[in-house]
Amino acid sequence: MSSRRRAVLAVTALAAWVAGSALGSIGAVGPASAQAGLVIGKAHAGYAPSLTGDQPIVLLVVGSGARLGDDIEHSLADSLHVVSINPAKHKATIIGIPRDSWVEIPDHGTGKINASLVEGGPDLLVQTVESISGLKIDYYALTTFWGLAQLYDNLGGLTMDVPFSMHDSYSGADFEPGVQTLDGKQVLAFSRDRHSVGSGDFGRSENGGRVLIASLTEFRKEFQADPSSLFTWIASGMRNVQTTVPFDEVIQLAYTCSHINPKGVTNIVLPGTTGFEGTLSVVHLLSDKDAIFADVKPDGIVSKKHVPPSPTQNQT
Protein backbone atom coordinates (compact mmCIF):
# COMPACT_ATOMS: atom_id res chain seq x y z
CA MET A 1 0.00 0.00 0.00
CA SER A 2 1.43 3.37 -0.94
CA SER A 3 1.98 5.97 1.71
CA ARG A 4 -0.63 8.11 -0.02
CA ARG A 5 -3.27 5.38 0.20
CA ARG A 6 -2.28 4.71 3.80
CA ALA A 7 -2.70 8.38 4.54
CA VAL A 8 -6.16 8.41 3.02
CA LEU A 9 -7.18 5.31 4.94
CA ALA A 10 -5.79 6.57 8.21
CA VAL A 11 -7.50 9.93 7.92
CA THR A 12 -10.76 8.33 6.78
CA ALA A 13 -10.64 5.94 9.73
CA LEU A 14 -9.98 8.86 12.06
CA ALA A 15 -12.85 10.81 10.54
CA ALA A 16 -15.12 7.79 10.78
CA TRP A 17 -14.18 7.29 14.42
CA VAL A 18 -14.81 10.94 15.28
CA ALA A 19 -18.06 11.06 13.34
CA GLY A 20 -19.15 7.70 14.66
CA SER A 21 -18.52 8.72 18.23
CA ALA A 22 -20.42 11.91 17.74
CA LEU A 23 -23.29 10.32 15.91
CA GLY A 24 -23.37 7.61 18.51
CA SER A 25 -24.43 10.17 21.05
CA ILE A 26 -27.60 10.88 19.10
CA GLY A 27 -30.44 9.14 20.83
CA ALA A 28 -28.32 8.12 23.76
CA VAL A 29 -30.51 9.71 26.44
CA GLY A 30 -29.68 7.71 29.49
CA PRO A 31 -31.00 4.45 30.83
CA ALA A 32 -34.08 3.32 28.95
CA SER A 33 -36.02 2.45 32.06
CA ALA A 34 -35.24 5.50 34.14
CA GLN A 35 -38.12 6.53 36.39
CA ALA A 36 -36.29 8.80 38.78
CA GLY A 37 -38.36 11.50 40.44
CA LEU A 38 -41.71 10.32 39.14
CA VAL A 39 -44.34 10.07 41.83
CA ILE A 40 -46.98 7.42 41.30
CA GLY A 41 -50.18 7.82 43.27
CA LYS A 42 -52.15 10.75 44.62
CA ALA A 43 -50.66 13.99 45.82
CA HIS A 44 -52.06 17.30 46.98
CA ALA A 45 -50.74 20.80 46.66
CA GLY A 46 -52.31 23.89 48.10
CA TYR A 47 -51.74 27.42 49.23
CA ALA A 48 -53.84 30.32 50.50
CA PRO A 49 -52.31 33.68 51.38
CA SER A 50 -52.61 35.23 54.79
CA LEU A 51 -52.11 38.61 56.31
CA THR A 52 -49.06 38.66 58.51
CA GLY A 53 -47.80 40.62 61.48
CA ASP A 54 -48.47 40.60 65.18
CA GLN A 55 -50.46 43.82 65.11
CA PRO A 56 -54.07 42.77 65.61
CA ILE A 57 -56.82 43.67 63.17
CA VAL A 58 -59.80 44.89 65.14
CA LEU A 59 -63.32 44.89 63.76
CA LEU A 60 -66.52 46.04 65.38
CA VAL A 61 -69.36 43.77 64.29
CA VAL A 62 -72.73 45.40 64.80
CA GLY A 63 -76.23 44.09 64.41
CA SER A 64 -78.55 47.00 63.82
CA GLY A 65 -81.97 46.73 65.37
CA ALA A 66 -83.49 48.60 62.43
CA ARG A 67 -86.78 47.40 61.00
CA LEU A 68 -87.52 47.44 57.29
CA GLY A 69 -87.66 51.05 56.17
CA ASP A 70 -85.58 52.35 59.09
CA ASP A 71 -82.20 53.97 58.67
CA ILE A 72 -79.95 51.08 59.63
CA GLU A 73 -77.08 53.41 60.49
CA HIS A 74 -79.14 55.38 62.98
CA SER A 75 -81.12 52.71 64.78
CA LEU A 76 -80.45 51.09 68.13
CA ALA A 77 -77.60 48.63 67.96
CA ASP A 78 -78.99 45.21 68.82
CA SER A 79 -75.68 43.41 69.17
CA LEU A 80 -72.06 44.50 69.50
CA HIS A 81 -68.96 42.35 69.18
CA VAL A 82 -65.33 43.39 69.02
CA VAL A 83 -63.42 40.87 66.92
CA SER A 84 -59.68 41.05 67.31
CA ILE A 85 -57.59 38.95 64.92
CA ASN A 86 -53.91 38.13 65.28
CA PRO A 87 -52.87 37.36 61.68
CA ALA A 88 -49.46 35.91 62.53
CA LYS A 89 -50.70 33.53 65.21
CA HIS A 90 -53.97 32.75 63.42
CA LYS A 91 -55.92 33.36 66.61
CA ALA A 92 -58.75 35.67 67.50
CA THR A 93 -60.84 36.96 70.36
CA ILE A 94 -64.52 37.84 70.24
CA ILE A 95 -65.66 40.23 72.94
CA GLY A 96 -69.39 40.70 73.32
CA ILE A 97 -70.50 44.03 74.69
CA PRO A 98 -73.95 43.96 76.27
CA ARG A 99 -76.09 46.38 74.31
CA ASP A 100 -77.47 48.00 77.47
CA SER A 101 -74.00 48.81 78.81
CA TRP A 102 -74.09 52.20 80.52
CA VAL A 103 -71.13 54.12 79.17
CA GLU A 104 -69.73 57.53 78.31
CA ILE A 105 -70.61 58.42 74.74
CA PRO A 106 -68.07 60.95 73.39
CA ASP A 107 -69.61 64.44 73.34
CA HIS A 108 -73.02 62.97 74.14
CA GLY A 109 -72.87 62.41 77.88
CA THR A 110 -73.74 59.08 79.45
CA GLY A 111 -76.11 56.60 77.91
CA LYS A 112 -76.65 53.05 76.76
CA ILE A 113 -73.98 52.06 74.31
CA ASN A 114 -76.54 51.01 71.71
CA ALA A 115 -77.88 54.56 71.62
CA SER A 116 -74.65 55.85 70.18
CA LEU A 117 -75.59 54.34 66.83
CA VAL A 118 -78.83 56.35 66.91
CA GLU A 119 -77.04 59.49 67.97
CA GLY A 120 -74.13 59.51 65.62
CA GLY A 121 -74.22 56.49 63.37
CA PRO A 122 -71.42 53.92 63.07
CA ASP A 123 -68.71 56.56 63.50
CA LEU A 124 -69.92 57.56 66.95
CA LEU A 125 -70.45 53.93 67.90
CA VAL A 126 -66.85 53.20 66.91
CA GLN A 127 -65.64 56.18 68.95
CA THR A 128 -67.63 55.01 71.95
CA VAL A 129 -66.23 51.49 71.80
CA GLU A 130 -62.73 52.88 71.35
CA SER A 131 -63.16 55.11 74.39
CA ILE A 132 -64.33 52.32 76.70
CA SER A 133 -61.85 49.76 75.39
CA GLY A 134 -58.73 51.68 74.57
CA LEU A 135 -58.57 49.67 71.35
CA LYS A 136 -58.21 51.14 67.89
CA ILE A 137 -61.10 49.85 65.83
CA ASP A 138 -59.82 49.36 62.28
CA TYR A 139 -63.13 48.65 60.60
CA TYR A 140 -66.77 48.03 61.33
CA ALA A 141 -69.30 45.71 59.78
CA LEU A 142 -72.98 46.44 60.16
CA THR A 143 -75.85 44.16 59.35
CA THR A 144 -79.56 43.96 59.98
CA PHE A 145 -82.07 41.31 61.03
CA TRP A 146 -83.10 40.61 57.48
CA GLY A 147 -79.51 40.95 56.22
CA LEU A 148 -78.34 38.32 58.68
CA ALA A 149 -81.14 35.93 57.72
CA GLN A 150 -80.52 36.49 54.01
CA LEU A 151 -76.79 36.02 54.46
CA TYR A 152 -77.17 32.54 55.89
CA ASP A 153 -79.92 31.57 53.48
CA ASN A 154 -77.58 32.49 50.61
CA LEU A 155 -74.94 30.27 52.16
CA GLY A 156 -77.32 27.36 52.46
CA GLY A 157 -77.73 27.67 56.22
CA LEU A 158 -75.32 27.35 59.11
CA THR A 159 -74.29 24.24 60.99
CA MET A 160 -74.58 25.10 64.69
CA ASP A 161 -73.91 23.08 67.77
CA VAL A 162 -76.78 24.45 69.83
CA PRO A 163 -75.39 24.29 73.37
CA PHE A 164 -78.66 24.02 75.31
CA SER A 165 -82.38 23.90 74.90
CA MET A 166 -83.81 27.19 73.58
CA HIS A 167 -87.52 27.92 73.34
CA ASP A 168 -88.50 31.56 73.02
CA SER A 169 -91.63 32.78 71.28
CA TYR A 170 -90.32 36.34 71.05
CA SER A 171 -87.33 35.54 68.90
CA GLY A 172 -88.77 32.36 67.40
CA ALA A 173 -85.94 30.25 68.85
CA ASP A 174 -87.04 26.63 69.13
CA PHE A 175 -84.06 24.34 69.42
CA GLU A 176 -83.00 21.25 71.22
CA PRO A 177 -79.29 20.97 71.98
CA GLY A 178 -77.02 19.37 69.42
CA VAL A 179 -75.51 19.87 66.00
CA GLN A 180 -78.06 21.01 63.43
CA THR A 181 -78.32 23.13 60.32
CA LEU A 182 -80.14 26.40 60.87
CA ASP A 183 -81.63 28.44 58.07
CA GLY A 184 -81.28 32.21 58.03
CA LYS A 185 -84.35 32.87 60.13
CA GLN A 186 -83.26 30.32 62.71
CA VAL A 187 -79.76 31.80 62.89
CA LEU A 188 -81.40 35.15 63.61
CA ALA A 189 -83.62 33.60 66.28
CA PHE A 190 -80.63 31.85 67.87
CA SER A 191 -78.78 35.17 67.96
CA ARG A 192 -81.66 37.18 69.39
CA ASP A 193 -83.09 34.89 72.03
CA ARG A 194 -82.58 36.39 75.50
CA HIS A 195 -85.54 34.90 77.29
CA SER A 196 -84.57 31.25 77.31
CA VAL A 197 -80.86 31.96 77.62
CA GLY A 198 -79.11 32.25 80.94
CA SER A 199 -78.18 35.75 82.09
CA GLY A 200 -80.44 37.34 79.49
CA ASP A 201 -78.53 39.80 77.38
CA PHE A 202 -75.14 38.42 78.49
CA GLY A 203 -76.05 34.95 77.26
CA ARG A 204 -77.51 36.38 74.11
CA SER A 205 -74.27 38.22 73.40
CA GLU A 206 -72.34 35.02 73.94
CA ASN A 207 -74.59 33.28 71.42
CA GLY A 208 -73.76 36.00 68.88
CA GLY A 209 -70.13 34.99 69.32
CA ARG A 210 -71.11 31.34 68.85
CA VAL A 211 -72.66 32.24 65.50
CA LEU A 212 -69.42 33.93 64.42
CA ILE A 213 -67.37 30.88 65.41
CA ALA A 214 -69.80 28.50 63.70
CA SER A 215 -69.52 30.68 60.59
CA LEU A 216 -65.73 30.48 60.71
CA THR A 217 -65.94 26.70 61.10
CA GLU A 218 -68.28 26.40 58.14
CA PHE A 219 -66.24 28.76 55.97
CA ARG A 220 -63.00 26.89 56.61
CA LYS A 221 -64.62 23.56 55.92
CA GLU A 222 -66.10 24.76 52.64
CA PHE A 223 -62.97 26.62 51.56
CA GLN A 224 -60.75 23.63 52.19
CA ALA A 225 -63.06 21.39 50.18
CA ASP A 226 -63.77 23.90 47.44
CA PRO A 227 -61.76 27.16 47.30
CA SER A 228 -64.28 28.68 44.90
CA SER A 229 -66.73 28.80 47.84
CA LEU A 230 -64.70 31.85 48.93
CA PHE A 231 -66.54 33.84 46.28
CA THR A 232 -69.94 32.73 47.57
CA TRP A 233 -69.07 33.79 51.10
CA ILE A 234 -67.68 37.13 50.00
CA ALA A 235 -70.62 37.85 47.73
CA SER A 236 -73.14 36.90 50.41
CA GLY A 237 -71.30 38.98 52.95
CA MET A 238 -70.93 42.05 50.78
CA ARG A 239 -74.57 41.95 49.76
CA ASN A 240 -75.87 41.76 53.30
CA VAL A 241 -73.27 43.49 55.44
CA GLN A 242 -72.25 47.12 55.23
CA THR A 243 -68.58 47.55 55.99
CA THR A 244 -65.70 49.97 55.90
CA VAL A 245 -63.26 47.18 55.08
CA PRO A 246 -61.91 47.91 51.56
CA PHE A 247 -62.86 45.22 49.07
CA ASP A 248 -59.35 43.90 48.53
CA GLU A 249 -58.85 43.68 52.28
CA VAL A 250 -62.09 41.75 52.62
CA ILE A 251 -60.51 39.15 50.36
CA GLN A 252 -57.27 39.21 52.37
CA LEU A 253 -59.21 38.86 55.62
CA ALA A 254 -61.17 35.96 54.19
CA TYR A 255 -57.97 34.16 53.18
CA THR A 256 -56.55 34.89 56.63
CA CYS A 257 -59.68 33.48 58.29
CA SER A 258 -59.16 30.28 56.32
CA HIS A 259 -56.03 29.79 58.44
CA ILE A 260 -57.71 30.42 61.80
CA ASN A 261 -58.65 27.31 63.68
CA PRO A 262 -61.99 27.98 65.45
CA LYS A 263 -60.48 26.37 68.54
CA GLY A 264 -58.06 29.29 68.57
CA VAL A 265 -60.91 31.76 68.92
CA THR A 266 -61.96 32.81 72.40
CA ASN A 267 -65.53 33.98 72.83
CA ILE A 268 -66.19 36.14 75.87
CA VAL A 269 -68.72 38.66 77.08
CA LEU A 270 -67.76 41.66 79.15
CA PRO A 271 -68.87 40.98 82.71
CA GLY A 272 -71.31 43.34 84.38
CA THR A 273 -74.31 43.70 86.62
CA THR A 274 -77.80 44.68 85.68
CA GLY A 275 -79.40 47.71 87.31
CA PHE A 276 -81.23 50.92 86.60
CA GLU A 277 -80.32 54.42 85.60
CA GLY A 278 -83.47 56.31 86.30
CA THR A 279 -86.14 54.24 84.65
CA LEU A 280 -83.77 52.63 82.21
CA SER A 281 -82.74 49.01 82.65
CA VAL A 282 -78.98 49.01 82.11
CA VAL A 283 -75.77 46.98 82.46
CA HIS A 284 -72.99 48.33 84.58
CA LEU A 285 -69.78 46.85 83.23
CA LEU A 286 -67.34 45.60 85.83
CA SER A 287 -63.89 47.08 86.02
CA ASP A 288 -62.62 43.68 84.84
CA LYS A 289 -63.26 44.95 81.34
CA ASP A 290 -60.24 47.22 81.58
CA ALA A 291 -57.93 44.28 82.26
CA ILE A 292 -59.52 42.31 79.40
CA PHE A 293 -59.07 45.08 76.86
CA ALA A 294 -55.55 45.84 78.10
CA ASP A 295 -54.70 42.18 77.66
CA VAL A 296 -56.14 42.01 74.13
CA LYS A 297 -54.68 45.29 72.92
CA PRO A 298 -51.08 44.27 72.08
CA ASP A 299 -51.72 41.08 70.12
CA GLY A 300 -55.47 40.58 69.87
CA ILE A 301 -55.42 37.54 72.13
CA VAL A 302 -57.00 37.31 75.56
CA SER A 303 -55.08 35.37 78.20
CA LYS A 304 -56.84 32.57 80.06
CA LYS A 305 -56.56 34.45 83.34
CA HIS A 306 -58.68 37.24 81.91
CA VAL A 307 -61.40 35.06 80.41
CA PRO A 308 -64.53 35.67 82.49
CA PRO A 309 -66.94 32.83 83.28
CA SER A 310 -69.40 32.01 80.52
CA PRO A 311 -72.82 33.56 81.19
CA THR A 312 -74.42 30.30 80.11
CA GLN A 313 -72.02 27.91 81.82
CA ASN A 314 -74.67 26.36 84.03
CA GLN A 315 -77.37 26.13 81.39
CA THR A 316 -78.51 22.78 80.00
Add this chain to the structure above:
Amino acid sequence: MLPADAPLHGFLTWVRLLHTRSARTICGVLSDGRHVSRSSRVKPAYLIVGGVGVVVAVVLGLVLLGGADGIPIIGGSPEPPTPEFAFEVSKVTPVSTSLESKHQELETRAREAANQVDDRMNALYSGAFLVPGNWLNGSYDDVWELFDEGASAEARSQVETLTAGTGAGDAFEQILPERGVLKAKVLFDLKDEPFSVVAVARLKKVGTGKDAQDVRMTSRGQFIFQKVDGDWRVVSFKVLRDNEVQSTTPSAAPSASESSS
Protein backbone atom coordinates in the same frame (compact mmCIF):
# COMPACT_ATOMS: atom_id res chain seq x y z
CA MET B 1 -20.15 44.25 14.95
CA LEU B 2 -18.93 41.24 13.02
CA PRO B 3 -19.52 41.06 9.29
CA ALA B 4 -22.26 38.73 8.15
CA ASP B 5 -19.78 36.19 6.87
CA ALA B 6 -17.73 36.20 10.08
CA PRO B 7 -18.75 32.69 11.19
CA LEU B 8 -17.94 31.32 7.73
CA HIS B 9 -14.63 33.13 7.75
CA GLY B 10 -13.81 31.70 11.17
CA PHE B 11 -14.84 28.23 10.08
CA LEU B 12 -12.64 28.37 7.00
CA THR B 13 -9.72 29.62 9.07
CA TRP B 14 -10.23 26.70 11.46
CA VAL B 15 -10.37 24.22 8.55
CA ARG B 16 -7.24 25.74 7.11
CA LEU B 17 -5.38 25.39 10.40
CA LEU B 18 -6.53 21.81 10.87
CA HIS B 19 -5.68 21.08 7.31
CA THR B 20 -2.15 22.46 7.67
CA ARG B 21 -1.37 20.88 11.06
CA SER B 22 -2.79 17.50 10.12
CA ALA B 23 -0.91 17.42 6.88
CA ARG B 24 2.36 18.25 8.52
CA THR B 25 2.05 15.74 11.32
CA ILE B 26 0.53 12.79 9.53
CA CYS B 27 2.57 13.15 6.39
CA GLY B 28 5.64 13.51 8.52
CA VAL B 29 4.98 10.13 10.12
CA LEU B 30 4.03 8.46 6.87
CA SER B 31 7.16 9.66 5.18
CA ASP B 32 9.15 7.56 7.74
CA GLY B 33 11.31 10.49 8.57
CA ARG B 34 12.62 10.79 5.08
CA HIS B 35 13.02 14.27 3.75
CA VAL B 36 10.48 14.93 1.06
CA SER B 37 9.69 17.91 -0.97
CA ARG B 38 6.44 19.34 0.28
CA SER B 39 5.69 20.91 -2.99
CA SER B 40 5.74 17.62 -4.85
CA ARG B 41 4.85 14.86 -2.27
CA VAL B 42 2.49 16.38 0.31
CA LYS B 43 0.09 18.35 -1.85
CA PRO B 44 -2.30 15.43 -2.61
CA ALA B 45 -2.46 14.52 1.08
CA TYR B 46 -3.41 18.14 1.83
CA LEU B 47 -6.37 17.76 -0.43
CA ILE B 48 -7.51 14.49 1.14
CA VAL B 49 -7.00 15.60 4.70
CA GLY B 50 -8.67 18.90 3.97
CA GLY B 51 -11.66 17.17 2.44
CA VAL B 52 -12.00 14.75 5.32
CA GLY B 53 -11.54 17.60 7.76
CA VAL B 54 -14.43 19.46 6.18
CA VAL B 55 -16.59 16.34 6.44
CA VAL B 56 -15.64 15.89 10.10
CA ALA B 57 -16.26 19.54 10.84
CA VAL B 58 -19.67 19.46 9.18
CA VAL B 59 -20.65 16.31 11.05
CA LEU B 60 -19.41 17.78 14.31
CA GLY B 61 -21.23 20.99 13.59
CA LEU B 62 -24.44 19.11 13.01
CA VAL B 63 -23.99 17.04 16.10
CA LEU B 64 -22.90 19.81 18.42
CA LEU B 65 -24.95 22.71 17.19
CA GLY B 66 -28.08 21.27 15.76
CA GLY B 67 -29.58 18.76 13.39
CA ALA B 68 -30.92 19.38 9.95
CA ASP B 69 -34.17 20.66 11.43
CA GLY B 70 -32.34 23.02 13.72
CA ILE B 71 -33.03 21.07 16.90
CA PRO B 72 -30.02 20.87 19.19
CA ILE B 73 -29.06 17.28 19.69
CA ILE B 74 -26.03 17.37 21.89
CA GLY B 75 -26.35 15.27 25.01
CA GLY B 76 -29.75 13.78 24.20
CA SER B 77 -32.45 13.03 21.73
CA PRO B 78 -34.04 15.77 19.68
CA GLU B 79 -36.49 17.76 21.77
CA PRO B 80 -40.00 16.94 20.61
CA PRO B 81 -42.29 19.81 19.70
CA THR B 82 -44.77 21.12 22.27
CA PRO B 83 -48.14 19.48 21.68
CA GLU B 84 -51.06 21.73 20.88
CA PHE B 85 -53.24 22.29 23.91
CA ALA B 86 -56.03 24.57 25.05
CA PHE B 87 -58.61 24.14 27.78
CA GLU B 88 -62.19 23.89 26.72
CA VAL B 89 -64.05 26.50 28.78
CA SER B 90 -67.27 24.76 29.71
CA LYS B 91 -68.88 27.27 32.07
CA VAL B 92 -68.40 30.84 33.23
CA THR B 93 -70.26 32.09 36.32
CA PRO B 94 -70.29 35.74 37.35
CA VAL B 95 -70.44 36.34 41.11
CA SER B 96 -71.74 39.76 42.01
CA THR B 97 -71.13 41.53 45.30
CA SER B 98 -73.39 44.46 44.54
CA LEU B 99 -77.14 44.42 44.84
CA GLU B 100 -77.42 46.70 41.81
CA SER B 101 -75.47 44.71 39.26
CA LYS B 102 -76.97 44.08 35.83
CA HIS B 103 -76.66 40.40 35.22
CA GLN B 104 -76.39 40.61 31.42
CA GLU B 105 -73.47 43.02 31.58
CA LEU B 106 -71.74 40.93 34.20
CA GLU B 107 -72.01 37.83 32.03
CA THR B 108 -70.24 39.56 29.15
CA ARG B 109 -67.51 40.92 31.38
CA ALA B 110 -67.15 37.62 33.17
CA ARG B 111 -66.62 35.88 29.83
CA GLU B 112 -63.89 38.40 28.93
CA ALA B 113 -62.11 37.89 32.24
CA ALA B 114 -62.49 34.12 31.97
CA ASN B 115 -60.92 34.15 28.51
CA GLN B 116 -57.95 36.10 29.83
CA VAL B 117 -57.53 33.63 32.67
CA ASP B 118 -58.01 30.75 30.25
CA ASP B 119 -54.94 32.01 28.34
CA ARG B 120 -52.97 32.00 31.58
CA MET B 121 -54.19 28.53 32.45
CA ASN B 122 -53.20 27.24 29.01
CA ALA B 123 -49.75 28.69 29.55
CA LEU B 124 -49.61 27.29 33.07
CA TYR B 125 -50.57 23.74 32.15
CA SER B 126 -48.56 23.70 28.95
CA GLY B 127 -45.51 24.92 30.81
CA ALA B 128 -46.07 22.52 33.68
CA PHE B 129 -46.71 19.38 31.65
CA LEU B 130 -46.30 19.76 27.92
CA VAL B 131 -43.35 21.98 27.00
CA PRO B 132 -40.53 19.46 26.49
CA GLY B 133 -37.88 22.06 27.26
CA ASN B 134 -39.37 22.26 30.77
CA TRP B 135 -40.10 18.67 31.70
CA LEU B 136 -37.01 17.25 30.03
CA ASN B 137 -34.90 19.55 32.18
CA GLY B 138 -37.14 19.45 35.25
CA SER B 139 -37.18 23.23 35.26
CA TYR B 140 -40.39 25.24 35.21
CA ASP B 141 -39.33 28.85 35.71
CA ASP B 142 -41.78 30.20 33.15
CA VAL B 143 -44.61 28.53 35.08
CA TRP B 144 -43.76 30.21 38.38
CA GLU B 145 -43.95 33.59 36.69
CA LEU B 146 -47.70 33.05 36.40
CA PHE B 147 -47.97 33.05 40.19
CA ASP B 148 -48.09 35.98 42.56
CA GLU B 149 -44.96 36.40 44.69
CA GLY B 150 -46.23 34.55 47.78
CA ALA B 151 -47.93 31.82 45.79
CA SER B 152 -44.87 31.40 43.57
CA ALA B 153 -42.61 30.48 46.48
CA GLU B 154 -45.13 27.94 47.70
CA ALA B 155 -45.69 26.55 44.22
CA ARG B 156 -41.97 26.00 43.69
CA SER B 157 -41.86 23.96 46.88
CA GLN B 158 -44.68 21.77 45.54
CA VAL B 159 -43.21 21.30 42.07
CA GLU B 160 -43.73 17.53 41.95
CA THR B 161 -47.48 17.92 42.32
CA LEU B 162 -47.99 21.02 40.23
CA THR B 163 -45.89 19.92 37.24
CA ALA B 164 -44.77 16.79 35.45
CA GLY B 165 -42.00 16.76 38.02
CA THR B 166 -38.29 17.30 38.21
CA GLY B 167 -37.63 13.72 37.14
CA ALA B 168 -39.99 13.64 34.19
CA GLY B 169 -37.15 13.90 31.70
CA ASP B 170 -35.72 10.63 33.00
CA ALA B 171 -39.06 8.89 32.92
CA PHE B 172 -40.80 9.95 29.73
CA GLU B 173 -40.22 9.96 26.02
CA GLN B 174 -43.15 12.28 25.50
CA ILE B 175 -46.18 13.73 27.26
CA LEU B 176 -49.37 14.24 25.34
CA PRO B 177 -52.51 15.97 26.59
CA GLU B 178 -55.98 14.55 26.52
CA ARG B 179 -59.06 16.68 26.99
CA GLY B 180 -58.78 19.61 29.38
CA VAL B 181 -61.90 21.23 30.76
CA LEU B 182 -62.07 24.51 32.61
CA LYS B 183 -64.85 26.22 34.53
CA ALA B 184 -64.48 29.78 35.74
CA LYS B 185 -66.15 31.84 38.42
CA VAL B 186 -65.56 35.56 38.25
CA LEU B 187 -65.90 37.66 41.39
CA PHE B 188 -66.86 41.28 40.78
CA ASP B 189 -66.09 44.10 43.18
CA LEU B 190 -68.64 46.65 44.33
CA LYS B 191 -68.08 48.67 41.14
CA ASP B 192 -68.74 45.62 38.99
CA GLU B 193 -65.11 45.27 37.95
CA PRO B 194 -63.76 41.72 37.70
CA PHE B 195 -61.61 41.34 40.80
CA SER B 196 -60.76 37.69 41.07
CA VAL B 197 -61.27 34.58 38.98
CA VAL B 198 -61.22 31.02 40.14
CA ALA B 199 -60.37 28.55 37.40
CA VAL B 200 -61.47 25.01 38.10
CA ALA B 201 -59.47 22.80 35.77
CA ARG B 202 -59.29 19.14 35.00
CA LEU B 203 -56.71 17.77 32.60
CA LYS B 204 -55.48 14.30 31.78
CA LYS B 205 -52.10 13.73 30.22
CA VAL B 206 -50.39 10.58 29.16
CA GLY B 207 -46.67 10.29 29.56
CA THR B 208 -45.02 7.67 27.41
CA GLY B 209 -42.40 6.07 29.59
CA LYS B 210 -38.94 5.17 28.39
CA ASP B 211 -39.52 1.68 29.73
CA ALA B 212 -42.66 1.38 27.59
CA GLN B 213 -44.88 2.10 30.55
CA ASP B 214 -47.43 4.81 30.03
CA VAL B 215 -48.34 6.98 32.98
CA ARG B 216 -51.72 8.69 33.02
CA MET B 217 -51.46 11.94 34.93
CA THR B 218 -54.70 13.52 36.10
CA SER B 219 -54.60 17.00 37.52
CA ARG B 220 -57.66 18.54 39.11
CA GLY B 221 -57.13 21.95 40.48
CA GLN B 222 -58.53 25.27 41.48
CA PHE B 223 -56.40 28.29 40.79
CA ILE B 224 -57.55 31.64 42.14
CA PHE B 225 -56.31 34.57 40.08
CA GLN B 226 -56.14 38.25 40.91
CA LYS B 227 -54.83 41.14 38.88
CA VAL B 228 -51.26 41.94 39.93
CA ASP B 229 -49.60 44.82 38.06
CA GLY B 230 -52.16 44.49 35.31
CA ASP B 231 -51.75 40.72 34.81
CA TRP B 232 -53.88 37.91 36.15
CA ARG B 233 -51.71 35.91 38.51
CA VAL B 234 -52.36 32.93 40.74
CA VAL B 235 -52.73 33.98 44.38
CA SER B 236 -54.07 30.71 45.76
CA PHE B 237 -54.30 27.15 44.54
CA LYS B 238 -55.47 23.70 45.46
CA VAL B 239 -54.46 20.81 43.25
CA LEU B 240 -54.93 17.07 43.35
CA ARG B 241 -52.58 15.02 41.18
CA ASP B 242 -53.04 11.36 40.43
CA ASN B 243 -50.40 9.45 38.48
CA GLU B 244 -51.35 5.96 37.38
CA VAL B 245 -49.14 3.49 35.58
CA GLN B 246 -51.04 2.25 32.55
CA SER B 247 -49.01 -0.74 31.40
CA THR B 248 -49.04 -4.09 33.15
CA THR B 249 -45.41 -4.94 33.59
CA PRO B 250 -45.27 -5.30 37.37
CA SER B 251 -41.58 -6.05 37.57
CA ALA B 252 -40.68 -2.75 35.95
CA ALA B 253 -43.36 -0.66 37.61
CA PRO B 254 -42.11 2.08 39.88
CA SER B 255 -43.07 1.64 43.48
CA ALA B 256 -46.16 3.47 44.61
CA SER B 257 -45.50 6.40 46.82
CA GLU B 258 -47.38 9.33 48.19
CA SER B 259 -46.11 12.84 47.88
CA SER B 260 -45.38 14.51 51.13
CA SER B 261 -46.95 17.70 49.90
